[in-house]
């Protein structure tokens with residue numbers, strides 16, 4: 001017969017069906033080499049987090065190819081993981097739509113195997129979903145609104161959301177709006193425009209694509225708070241204000257004009273003027289009231305971050 005000491009040597013203790021996690025404090029970041037993963041790992045630190053990478057190695061990272069490897073191989077070495085943040089994905093909407101079978105293999109099939117494996121090891125999944133789960137007709141979506149994706153990437157996210165809701169007792173699903181940073185060269189929304197503005201490129205910008213971008217530091221803070229507060233369910237991680245893409249460019253330009261003359265030509269257009277494979281949803285703005293109420297997080301505002309981006313650029 002097993003003694004209590006024997007049981008306690010394991011990761012969890014089961015008393016009348018209630019699984020109590022013991023000494024499990026680490027967070028596995030699946031896709032630690034992603035844009036968001038790198039910031040999350042930095043915020044958590046190497047004592048608390050274990051990141052994985054595929055093609056782009058990172059310090060203290062573990063190699064993991066979700067298409068050819070079994071996550072159990074990795075978990076065998078790690079007996080202290082309480083949560084796993086699932087960031088890995090084909091994040092390119094065009095390649096996802098171009099070869100649906102190929103992107104389904106990564107974004108659906110491999111993620112289902114990962115979720116099953118996490119369940120087996122009693123690890124809570126934190127699935128990183130997107131505002132593209134919505135059809136963009138209503139806008140200002142809350143967690144209560146029904147999903148209805150119209151592009152492949154969004155359909156894949158919904159399939160995993162539903163799979164997790166069906167198979168996991170405990171889970172966190174976070175739906176990010178477009179995530180932006182403030183470091184020049186980071187390849188995000190405003191810093192990309194900054195490069196175009198400084199090289200006097202023509203910028204075609206949609207007046208009818210509406211969303212609620214969120215600052216990268218708020219994303220990492222929100223994920224950590226949701227884990228530390230032992231939250232469960234779906235949370236929108238977005239700014240709380242809806243903007244058109246053109247409004248956002250104007251905010252950046254306003255700060256730039258205060259420092260320098262601008263020769264960039266801005267061409268006002270519709271999102272449907274771009275030759276995307278699939279028609280994009282128009283208004284996928286989300287509300288983050290549930291997140292704010294639950295975690296008391298104070299979100300950065302876009303005007304302040306745009307001011308900082310321009311200030312840092314001219315400081316160099």
Ligand SMILES: NC(=O)c1ccc[n+]([C@@H]2O[C@H](COP(=O)([O-])OP(=O)(O)OC[C@H]3O[C@@H](n4cnc5c(N)ncnc54)[C@H](OP(=O)(O)O)[C@@H]3O)[C@@H](O)[C@H]2O)c1
Pocket residue numbers: 030031032033034035036037052053054055056057064065066067086087088089090091106128129130131175176177178179180
């Ligand atoms: N960024 C946003 O604005 C945004 C908005 C909404 C939702 N999201 C979601 O948030 C998550 C992270 O987004 P991101 O923009 O930070 O991602 P990203 O920079 O495009 O990184 C994608 C990640 O997937 C990994 N990966 C690709 N193929 C893999 C494979 N076969 N096996 C294991 N790992 C593989 C990559 O590893 P290597 O680089 O090492 O190859 C990388 O870590 C994604 O799920 C995305 O859908 C992001």
